[in-house]
Amino acid sequence: MSKIFALVPAAGCGSRMVSELPKQYLPLAGHPMIYHTLATLCANPEVDIVFVVLASDDTHWHSYDWSLFGDKLQQLFCGGATRAESVLNGLMAAELELDDWLLVHDAARPCLSHKQLARLIEALRDDEVGGILAVPVADTLKRADGECRIAHTESREGVWQAQTPQMFRAGLLLQALQIAPNVTDDASAVEALGFHPKLVTSSFSNFKVTYPQDIELAELLLTQGKKI
Incomplete structure (x- = not known):
């Protein structure tokens, strides 16, 4: 049977967070x-190894204790200039079998739940x-013109917001x-x-932390066990 890996x-650097720390x-x-x-991915018994792709000059990784994850977590210092390049570099460095499954997940989606991950694997x-x-x-979508005025309303019928894994x-x-090579997510490629x-239907709790105000919501979900 094919193995399942995560990357x-x-x-x-997350420039929209306005922080010196990545x-x-x-x-x-x-x-x-x-x-x-990493904790959610490593806790899934069906995931064989979790690869984290870091910049070659990352000076922060070794400042933290990752020992809880043991050998299931492996770091690859081969990150690229874009997300797609980092995934491609990581794929080549990991040297997986062609039929192996790979779960690619954003580092900035810390509220992924065990149920969401299990549901995805079972469905696919x-x-x-x-x-x-x-x-x-669920929201009404507006298309803006060059002056930041509404040009028209977009139909939301059949429109989904992509997440990861x-x-x-x-x-x-x-x-x-x-x-x-220039896509913003793996599905586009x-x-x-x-x-x-x-x-595969997910929940809005698996949102991507992008702006400073998102930290507070993520903190609330994680500390109060509200991940769905």
């Missing part, structure tokens, strides 16, 4: 943010393509990222090959 690209290391509920992401383990966690868009076969994802990844 967390963490070579960025976003993945910002303190959150008593740990650096990325700790919570026999899928021919793979897929992603996502939520249907995104789960694909290592061989397929490797091929996809090599032909579509797989789509460029003509495939249609599956959408």
Whole structure:
């Protein structure tokens, strides 16, 4: 049977957080943010190894204690200039079998729950393509013009907000990222090959920490056990 691995690209700086410390290391509920992401992935018994892809000049990683995760956590200092480049570099460095599954998850989604992760794996383990966690868009969407005025209202019918983890076969994802290196998520690269990844319903609690005010919400979810 194919093995399941996870990969967390963490070579960025998170410029929108307006912080000298890279976003993945910002303190959150008593740990650096990325700790919570890694803890959920490492706790899943079906995940064989969790790879974290770091910048080659990362000076923060060794300042923290990761011993709780043992050998299940492996760091790769081969991060690229973009998320897609970091994932591609990590894939090549990990040297996985082409049929192995790879879960790619954002370091800045610390509120991923064990149930969400298990649901994704169960939904995709026999899928021919793979897929992603996502939520249907509930808000009305407005398209802006060049003067930041509403140009028109977009239909939200059938529109989903992509999340991570995104789960694909290592061989397929490797091929996809090599032909579509400028994508913002892994599913977009797989789509460029003509495939249609599956959408697996998630929760808004699995949001991406992007701005300073997001830290407070993530702290609340983590400390009060509100991850869904």
